Structure formats: C-alpha cells, structure tokens
Amino acid sequence: MVKKTLYSVCFAFLILTIISSSALAAEKKDSAYQETYQNLLNSFKNYQTAATFPSQSFSYKEVGEVINDILADHPEIFYFQHKNTLIYSNGKIKISYKYPISQIKTMVSKQEKLINSILKETIQPKDSDFDKVKAIHDYIVLNTAYDWTNYQNGTVPDSSYTPYGLMVDGIAVCEGYAKTMQLLLDRAGIENEYIAGTANGGPHAWNMVKVDHHYYYVDATWNDPVPNQDDQVSYKYFLVDAKTLRKDHVWNEKQYPSAASTKYAYFQELQSVQEMGDYFYYSNSKDQDKLYRMKKDGTGKTKLINARAPYFVITHNKIYFSNYSNGGYLYKATLAGKHAKPINKVHSINLFIDQNKLYYTNKKTNKQTSIKMN
Template structure:
C-alpha cells in the first residue's frame, strides 16, 4: 500500500504538489532540490525554490523526487507552492515528533548495519541480509490497512525499524535507507500490484538491475522464522506477472543470476549452503550451494516450517500430520519429537520455539 499525497488547488497564486514519477520530465535543479530537501529533512513548515531555475508549476516533480530519494524524511503530507518561490509544507505529525523519530532512526540504523555489514560481505550479502532482517522483524500493518486507519509511521522507515509494523512504503523506505548507508545503488519504485497502489525497490548488483519486493516476501499473517524469496532480486519479466509500473522510467532487469532463490518457500542459510522448502516440489527439503550450484534433494518429506541447529534439521513433517521431527543435514536419522501439529519453528540458542497449530499456544523444546 502506497500513501496518497493530499491535493488542494489555489488558482494563479499557488500550485499544490501532485503525485509524479521520479524520472518525470523535470529540470535537474540542484539549488531548488537542495533547498527543498533541507527543509523537509528538518521538518520545516516553509521552504524555498529558486525562481530563476523554474516556475512554480515545475516544482511538484522536484518535491516528489526529494521524497522518493530521501527515506529519512518523515510525515510529509502536502505542500502549497507559490509563484514567488515560497513553499508551505504540511505534516501529518508535529515537526518535533519527526525530528525525535529521525534521531531514533539513525541510532537504530547504525545498530542494524553492524549485523549487515560484516567483514568480507559482498553487496549481494548485504542486500540479502537487509531483505531477511525486514522479513524477520517487521509485520505488515494488516489490521489498520483493512480498517483504513493506517498511522503515519507505518508509511515510513521509522514504522518498519522502530515500531516493527509497516505497509509497503515502510518496507521499501527502510530497505532504501539501509542500502543508501551502505553505498549500494537502489531506487524507490511505485506502481500497482494486484490492482492496488504499491511500492518496492530496484537494486543494482555487479552491473545488473533487479527488483525486490520485500513486502510480498513477508508472510501474512506474520510468521516468525519463515523467510520467502519469491520476489527477491527478480527480473522485470517475472515481476510483471502481478506488478505494473512506468517501465520506460526505469532500467530493465534481465539477469536471472539469482533465480534459484525463487523456489525457496522457506529457507535457512548455513556457512556453505541454503537449505529450503521447495515451491516446485510440495515443500520437499533441498540443499543448494550459495553460488546456486549443486542442488540436492535432502528428503521427500513435506516441510514448510523448519530450522537448523548444528547437524540437525528440526521440521514440521507435513507428510505426518505436521508433527515435529528432526533429522541430520543429509536426511538420515529421522526421529519424531511430538504428536502435535507444529508450525512457525525457530531456534534461539538451545531452545526450539514453535506454535501448536490447534491451540495457537507458543511452545518450547530444549534441543
């Protein structure tokens, strides 16, 4: 879900911002861009544009560009743009709140980047870590979305990274903010998905562009420990199956280098491999090397929920009523652990956490 921008029309004297695309035909105005950016970053009620660079009718695209390129900006609502160069900004929350939340956000981003930006990590490793972090730590704000009561924060990186709750704009802007800090080329893209306004990321890795929709990779309802990659580093052709956007405004994504991820219904990463439940093979467990080679089937059991600790895979055996089992990484030594339909498995230290599907009760098992 993408947030709408407000509209007011004041004939002759003022021009209110309308929604545009980041590559719309507008002058590349460094002076006006900088003035608008600085005002919005500081949540100021007023700003300026350079009347020698453009007329007031041309300012709307610059404001939209600023918003789409600077995810640190919080709670912008709309703007009146006057022909004398003045701009009046309106925010959905007080400026003092925006500034305080920006400070919290900066601190949180630094903390997240410590876990993402590990020594020797490639840009791909960092992008995947950002994708996984957001899937694991953010829940889609479905309740408010259904009631049309989505709070302003859920459209922002603050909603994702501090509140842990967001709609699509919050996921997209959080990923954008983190990748910006790492110097990875990426862009905020808006369009439609299944007929509704939506946003996602465009990422450049090793000279190739890829699309990434983290919102649609996060299970709904939220399921802790479940990581999907259906929309992770996909091509334009793949994304077009259920997304639409102004394609002429963006580079085409044509590389299939990471297509093997798209078979991952759920996945766990180890030092050398990805273990995953296969979309194409009824959630059977597979292993594949991190370069996408050496794909191997581990077991025929249907295991949509699983996690790994040491040499063991703990999983919900949907070939046996979803009961909890464990087996070695090579598929041997399978052993039943309970008679309960167990879902949402995740391991913390020496404890396996899961949910009893029938009672919805959270359970623990020492391992």
Template sequence: MKYKNSKVFIKSLILATSVLFTSNILMAEATEVKQEDAIQKTYNDFEENQYWTNDMLWAMDKGLISGYLNSKHPVTGKLGNWLNPYGNLTEGQLLTILFRYKSPDELNNTKAESNFWASVPYQLAKKYKLPVKGSLTNQSPAGKAVTRGTMAKVIASLYFGKEVTEEQAINFMYQGKLSNGYKDKNGNYPMTVESFGSKDPLKRAHIVTFIKHYDDLIQSGDKINYEDIIQLKDTLLYDAILNALLKAESVLDYSRFTQDFNEVYDTVYEVLKDHPEIIYFKSIPLGTDSSVGFNYSYPKSEIIEMNNKLEKLTDEIIAEQIQPGMNEFEKVKAIHDYVVLNSAYDYENYKNNTIPKLSYTVYGLLVNGTAVCDGYAKTMFYLLNKIGIETLYVVGKGHGEDHAWNKVKIDGLWYNLDATWDDPVPNLEGYVRYKYFLISDSKLREDHIWDNSELPDASNSTYSYIPEFFSPSDLFGDKNRNIVLHEGYFYFINQTNIFKMKTDGTNKKSLLSVKNGYLSNFVINEGWIYSLTSEDNGPKYITKMKTDGSDKQTIYSIEKGTISKFSINEDWLLIVTSNGLIKMKSDGTSKELYENVQAYNVILYNQGIYYNDLSNNRQLTRINMDGTNKQMLGDIAMDFVIYEDWIYYLGESYHLFKIKLDGTQKTKLTNFNTENLRLSGSTLFYMETYPEFKMHRLELE
C-alpha cells in the same frame, strides 16, 4: 617537504614584499632577496599541522608567495619575519600569485604599460578577460582586500577561458575539489553557495590552499565541463531544500539559486521522492518570487526528535548489517533480511481498512516495526541507497491490488525485489522467504503488473536459484540447512556434507563429508568453520577447518551422551552436552567439564557463564568462568539475552522480564504472552502471541 620545527628555512629564490600602509591603501613593492642572504631567515608565525601548512611550503617553494623579512607585522607592529597567513590578500596580490603559477614567463616578460606596481598582472587579467574590479585606470582595488567569491570567479574564469558567474565559480570550486566551503554547526560541509563564504575576505592561507588544489586538479588530468557547473546549480537548490526539510524549516529563501518558483516546486517533490524518510511534509503554501514555505504534519520539536531517532537507528542498522569486504549481493541480502526479520505486515489494520499513515512510511517499519507494502518498498529504497546500492521504488499491482516493490542494481544488472511478499503473513518470527528476491521481470510478471516503459529491464536470471535454495523444504528438510553467507560465498549443510558455493550459484564444492552419520550444525568464526557431527551409533564430535576446507581437525569428541548445541563467545567454545557444559578455547586447548551445568541456553558475558538450568526447572543461573560460585538468579527463564548489565528473559506465564546480572531489580516488562527474543544491536525484538499476534521492539539504550 617536511620541517621538524616551526622555523622555515628558505631554499629557493624568494620575493620578499615590504608592505606600506598609507591612507588605508595597501601599497606593495617586490624586493629580490638572494638565496644566500635568505637561507638562514626564519618566520616567527609559521605553524605546523594547520590546514595550510604544507600548501604554504609548496607555494613558497614554487615562488608563488613570500613572507615579510625584517618587517613590522601589519597588525601588531612587531619587528620580525612574517608569513602573515591570516592576513587579507588584495586583488593585485591575487593576480600576481595566480600568474606566477599560470604564466610565470609571461608575467616576467610582459612590458609594463605604466608605473603602477600591479600593471602587468592587470594587463594579463584584461587579456584573459578575468572578472576583476581593478584596471590600469582604476588602480585602487589592487590594494584592497579581495573576497573569496571574487577569487573563485577569477580562477574559474581562467580555467574555462570565459567569464563565469559567482555561483558557477563556487560550483567549480566544489566539483574540482578546490574547496569544501565552511562546516555547519554539526561539523558537516553542506557545500552550498552560502556555506562557501563568498563575501568573506580572502586570506593568504586561503590562496595557497586553493592554488595547490587547483594544481592537483590540473595534474590529475581530470576535466570539469562548463555544462557540469551549470547543472550543479540544480544540485545546490536541491541540497538547500533537502536541508530545510530535514530541519523542518518553515521558510526557505531560494533567491540565490533561482528566480523560478515552478523550478523550486518541482525540486521539492523531487527531494521527497528521493528521501522517503521525510514523512512529515504536508504541503507548500503559496510562495513568493524569493521564498517558499513548508507545512508539516507534526510540530518542529517532534519532527526533530523523530528524525534523530530514525537517523540513530539507521546508523546502527548499517553498522551492524554491513561489514567491510561485503560485495553488493551480500549487502542487498543483509538489508532484505533485516527488513523482513525486524518488521511485520500491518495485517489487522489492512483487513479493517484502518491502516495508519505511519504504516506507509520508513519510520513506521524501522521504528515501529509495522508497515504495509509502501513502507517495505520505501525502507528498502532508503537503506540500500544509503549504502550505495542503486535502488528504485516501483508501483503497480500485485494480485490485482495496488502494490509497491523495488528494482535493485547489482554488479551493473537490474533485478526485482519484493520484501513485502518475502515476509510471511501472519508474521513468523525468524523466518525469511526469498521467492521475490532478485528475480527477473518475466518471473515477477507471474503475479505483478506494472508499467516498465521508464524503468530499466531486469532480464538477468543469475539468482534464479535463490528461491529454491532457501525454500522451506530445503531449509527445514534434508537438503540445505544452516545456510551462512560469508565473504561472497554460501556455506550450507546437506545432511552429510558442508558445501561452499559462490553467491551466483556456481563453484559448488564439498568441504566436509560424513559417511556414517549426519551434520547438524556449524558456525564460522575468524576464518574457521566449526561443525557438529553425530556418527550413527558412535561418537559425536566437533570438527574445525579453514573456510577453504583445509587443515581439518577434531577438537572435541564424546563417546557416550549427546551434544545438543555449541557456540563461540570471545574465543571460547561452549558445548552443551548431556554430561555437562564443556568450556574450551576455540583451538581445542584449556578444556574443562562442568558436570553441574545442565543447560538449554548458554551465554558467556563479563567473565561469567549464564544459563537456564535444565536440572532445576530452567532457573536462570550464573557461574564463574572456572565453574565456581554457582548462583541462582531467582527466576525461571524459558529464553534470555544479555545487554550491558541486564538480563532480558521470558519468565513466568511467558511474560518478558529484566533483571540485573546479580539477580536484583527484577522488573516486569510485558503483560502478554511473549516468544522469540532476539537482540539486534541495542534493540530487543520479541513477538506477542496472545491476546494479539504482532512484533514488538524495545530500545535498550
């Protein structure tokens, strides 16, 4: 039902309630208003686009609630027609509305036992054993404002057929999706007993929303078990402890959840087990029968800063690595590869027995880029569970030493994953191993020992082909090169073919075959595969085809000279040749040759082409998109990346520098030998090769 303006026209029988306030006691009488008399009536305080708007219309259409016709507004005294959505609801009105919904015939046909205006609703409340304050002998609560907590108890008790506690009732409201409670200061719904606002007065707008959501639950056919709302009590305690630890609160009042300190103590350590990002917790001093204290390793301000930094980085990682449409295998591989590529095993401290505490943590790996096995396993646990992949943290021994890794659930089956042992030591930038990626228990037991009695079995060998598929000899030799995972399929080059294969190793087929030459590179962009082919003693050319192998077409070829590399930037194809730089649209149109550009690395950015000029000792250079206005930016660049208005590059003595896009504000960033620049989101990764050998990361925002 939709209304084009704020005037609501009544299309059904409405019970208009005239309200009389006497000695602060709300008395109500029901007056029947015929449809023909009411249809042209409007309400002055109806509002569109409120949380209650559609639910109010639904409730009025069902005859559950009505407005006040030609009456004084209960607050302002102004004469008019009022819905009064923000007015308080009384207990008698709550019961009347509830039974209008639940048992309208019974409400209408039950004989009143007294002249009390709410006699029948209270008679039915007694019959159904609803926890209300009023009765036929105690009539005053019928005209007094009722609380949200009482409303929750009444609705939940009616649903289960027996009286429930307020806490259980609030659990029912959450689990049945009748309410999310109130938002916290960060705009989130903590969904705790406290955030429900049980002592707040129930508004008329509240009740229509709650009854509508109750109706949605009934109509859906979903069932809420009584045992579930009891168990949810543990969830509320868990959430309260988690919230306190994340905010580094020193004390938590747990009296509204339980009176058992041992339960609180056990739940604290359950939270810590599930949330390895809480790295700063130290201990629990003695608690009382209503509160528990927490000791931390850092000051609160420092903890909040660390949490904010980790949360921001986590959000960036997930946004960058996890794309819509990814299957579970792709998600696990993306996180595995990120962890391995963006971290280094803390080998020097391991050798010297000086491993810092942070190297055992999620923070140490993600923020500092350095960790030992504990940090790797906790980070995989943290990130994978964040994106909905069920993951376990496992401890045991590897090669006879204490070790940690993970079990991961993909498509209902469990596998082992050891990201630590997939990261080479010493670190090799840009290199990922897959020897311990999604392997079975039997395979892992070749060099790992653990107690599997309380862990799920990992007996499936679906991905047993992965280690060989990604092995160094395959990757750098003539077998499998340039492997790309895209929409549930692997695409890879086997020297003379581009293959497509499902991630479980099945359905392998050739998309493109070269008879007299070899394939050296390909990229996938917007559903198309672009590949570079070099014929023996013949032309070099770039082919374009769809990801199913159809619609093959050659979009560029060169008879003399070489093509060293190509890339796609902003729908432009940039091709580095021995004859110069070719710029063309990815569909093969708008082709231009810039003979004066002899490049090693090329980046298209903000209508400019940036490259390190091979004809001029790799000078960092810029030209316009049309090839004009060549500018030397004033320094040698062995490699470079661009982020916003800055170029980060390896300059003289292989030190890291940054410079503005116009060549100004040159700044030296490192005093050590640096290699392997890589930009991931707003984070720059680079490897120190002398005097030490370790990875560094720089937040560019």
C-alpha cells in the same frame, strides 16, 4: 493577485505520481528546477517552515512535482506534511510538518542511530554488493511484520508508510518496506531505485538494485510471510529479472534500466530458509515445499527429505520439521536428512529454538508447547 495552491495528496495518488521520480529528477537539469529542489531540500533537512523558488522562471504549479521528487529521493524525510503546505505564485512556499519541530529532531536522531546500528550489525567491511543487498533484505523481512490488520480495516497509520515506523515499531506496509530498502541501500553505497506500481490490482512498491553490473528487482514485502512468522524469509522476489516480476507486478518498465539477468533465479525456489555454514536449508516452493539443501552459490542442490516441510529449524546436527506429508506431525532427522522419525502426533507450526528447547504451536488449539532437545 498572488495565487496559492494547497498541496495535499493521498498515498494512492502519490504513489502513482512518483513512479519515475528519480528518473525525472535526473532529466530536469535546468537551473530553476535545481534551485527549487535544493531550496526545499535544505528547508526540509533544517526543519524550516518556509522556502522559495524562482517564480520568474518556474511555475508554482510545478513545485508539487519537485516535492514528490525530493521525497522519492530522500526516504529519510518522513515528517513532511502535504496537507497545509502552501505554494504561492510569487515564489514563496509555506511548509507544514506532521509533528512539532522539537519532536522531529528527536525522531530523526533516533532514526539515524538505528540506521547506523543496522548497517553495523548486518554489513561487514569486505562484503560484496550481493552480500549487502541480501543482508539488508533479510534484516527488513526478519524484523518487520506487515501491518495486515490495519490494512484490511483501512486504518493504516502514517508511520507504517515510513522507514521510521518500520525501524522503530517493526511494522509497515509496502511503501515502508521499499523506502527502508532504498534508505539502507543508499547508505550502504548500493545503486537502487524505489519502484511504485501495482500488484494484484492495487498500489504496490518495491525496489530495483544493481549487483555486479546487472539490475534486478527485489520485493521485500512479498518476501515476508503474512501472518508474520518469526525467523522466516522467502526469496521468491529476491533479485528477480523483469520477465519474472511482470507476471504479477505492473510498472512503467521503460523508465528503468533493463533487468534481464537470471543469475540469481535459484533463489526463487527458496521458501522457508535456514542458513548454516555454506548452505541454505529450505522448503522448495517448486517441489511442494519438500526439504532441500543448496550451497549459497546455487550449486549442489540436494533433496534431503521427500516430505512437505513448510516449517522447520536446524541445529548443528539435527533438522526438526513439520511433516505435512503426515498430518503436520513434528519429526526430526540428521542434517543429511537421514533417519527421519516422528516426535509427536500434533499438527505443529511456527517452530523455533530457544535455550536448548524446541517450541512449536499446536495448529488445532493454537497453544505453544516446548520440548527439550537431545
């Protein structure tokens, strides 16, 4: 009798089974595994509803692991459906997809155009590996909102777990962030790994990247403020070493290369950040969010304003900031942090500039107001 298995797993199970998927794929060099992997990959990429595996030398019970490996290696395949995919002991596989094939082709075409557009927008031909990693990280954080409401309600849609959902809808959960990082880094030629583990006691996903011959971890999800704040990027979990990350992340560390370099540890104090020229202007998370300036190579760190400033924006000659050392009132100062003076007596948050106007939200009333800048 031909046996079959229904390949269906939820995200919580899947994320644990693919912790070291890329490493497993690299180790499994036997021809039966490789043949199964390639047959399935070709079927997925050509939207075929059937595939085969060498049943004489490969058990149908192992095919599910191959599928996990493929999906871990190829985050662009967002349309495969675990449910109703059938694996038979005679070497046949019936593949199920989430959408009609005509729709998948349209979605894949849109995804590819977005990938090319993002890379063209964020990466320049002479960029270093560091520049590429930072540009991709920043794009994801700045153009994505964490799907917090659905996460709290247990109603996260499938799209929020995928690069397609992140790039098209601008909404994702951790798996979507990490898979998009993986996909864009792959296309940019940066060695990287998708990492799955736990953080704060729940399933979580992030990335490992290789920059200048050293490995680091990047957690784009935890670098994106929740609730979402436009134009705000945190770097607390950007290019961190394993020792730093394991303070609040848990994963099978032995499955990955050593990540001991602390070359970019200075990024961890950058909370809210604005870039201008060769400098980062930032709220220093290690000094009560007081306003600092630092060269982009980590040198020349200077405290500009001895006041808590979690919200701020800069122009070519001014800094506008919410002074949390004085009621959150809106202040302005020179780029050197001099001559700071109040503009209003309102607890002001979520600052941004548009067409020579400074916008802020009144924390008490939640109403947005604008003022014309001098």
